[in-house]
Amino acid sequence: MNDIRHLTLRERIYEEIVRMIVSGELPSGAPLDEKALTEKLQVSRTPFREALGTLSKEGLIEIKPYRGFFVRSFSKKETEDLYELRKTLECFAVELAVPQMSDRHIANFERILDEAVAALKADDMVAYGQADREFHETIAELSGNAALIETLSRLALQIQIGRTIANESHTFAEDAARERDDILAAFRRRDIKTAAALMHAHISDVQRTVLARFEEVKPVKR
Template sequence: MGRNALISIHPAIRRRPGDREATPTGLLNPKERVTPRVENLTLWQRVHGRLREEILANRLRPGQELTEQALSAQLGVSRAPVREALGRLAQEGLVTIRPRRGAVVAEVTPEDFLEAYQTREALEALAIRLAMPRLGAADLAELDRLIAEQAQLAEAHDVDAFFESNGHFHELIVRLSGNRTLLDIYQQLTARVRRYRTKSLALRGSLARSVEEHRSLVRAIERGDVDEAVRLLVEHIRVPQHRLDEGGETELVLKEAVPA
């Protein structure tokens, strides 16, 4: 694990502050879309975004060392914005900072994973309860679209794309709860563990079953049956927990790196 391995980060991070960029995803009105808005991120925000992306895509692997010096040289910026970004990533749980000894990309133990899933289960159950009275036809249509997407991915056995769509599905429910605090916490929690998955859940039969479970869930939501929806969801999220209990240390695996 050479330190130079982390110097694969594309050095186009250093744009001029006045550079024109595309409008970010957000709630801009249609009029503003015609004239792209200038995106004015500070350097450290750019570094943060880039590093976060590299870590979440597993291009920077757990255990890999990140030093301010090396990143600074690679990215062509001073150490200060690198430092700022690393501090933020540390608080997000994506890197571990060893004071005066550099940072490493955070690893996730099976215990961490289990804790996160237990917590996630409680948060998503709440999300369902809050979301259901607020759902419109468009929301249900979007959930169904994601399910259809997952069915195709399961058929094609495109495992990592499947889990990505799966993540979007679950996050959408939390988003629909309308509780921003809940969404923030949920996003941070899932970001910590989403680089990993349980091995047995990638089997073709398991993917298909997961799609069916999503369908049943959305049908219960449609019927307005809150308790049933919560029961189905809880059962669904418990599956990886059971797999981990049964499968032991070798059950938790790192996802493939997403090509840059």
Template structure:
């Protein structure tokens, strides 16, 4: 595992399992083969199960008695509820963040968006998703509301799984870039109402893209 040296073994296992889930290598509903994964990661069962316990608390892993560990499957209703909550929280974050945005912050958002566009043009959807995540997390941090930041952080992994599903569509990803460009323009104008409206529309677009997957199943 290519992990930073400062992480504990349990944290390294955690990060690798998260990567496999978010990338789709471990798809929704899939069982986790404990023997195969511990051998692949070259770790023992104890830290492996500790990492899965953390992921279970965060809602990405299900522990089924006598059956083992499974990647959590989200129902259509659970997914819809998650995105309705996300819209409320992130729009609130925008309202709080915009008044705190300096020109330096705007430049930071531009760099993030430039990197996202570059990843999209290179066909690297996984990198695009990471820049998208950074964009939203930066807004959250600028809100200055500790309770809001903590709540969004707890939902981050579930949101990231949804983001990965939506970003599988290149058309959606290109549309999302245009939406965020509009949001950036609202940031420059310090137009809170417009920025909030655009964020709500952007997340609603992601929500539709994710929920469309349920229609085909």
């Protein structure tokens, strides 16, 4: 999350609601109690609803006329489709990014992965998730493809929810860290084909973990 001292009121509300959704404090399908949340956040209805409008456009909040606001529920099919799209987009990002990578870029990836490992050792899964997200976002940025970067950015919060579910398993997180080390090794060799294949396998592992958990996490009845 960004430092809230540099955010507008609407942005601060947005960030806090995202945190509650990603952490599971506001679970899938849950209604948003406007009165309770505005009191908790100590804000008025206008900026609160502006923040929800943004989240609705990003696919995390559903606005139902005469019923209110709800955390969006993703069906198993929607979740599977999201990860199939993510594999295509991120593998394409790798193919475009690898030729652009300098030694400085490689060093930055090493820093990110070192931070991820340190977070794992400290059992700090929030910091681990942040490093994980930075790793993938940095690859997208290096692709230099504005349309690709924008598309992945629009999907980022939906992907983050899946990432949070997967990272609840410490064993999975350790395996994922090793997979990213393999990807980094391919980056060092500037081996585009291997790096893309490893990224595809990595996201497939996340997909399987999230879908396996899907049956365990039942949406809130409305």
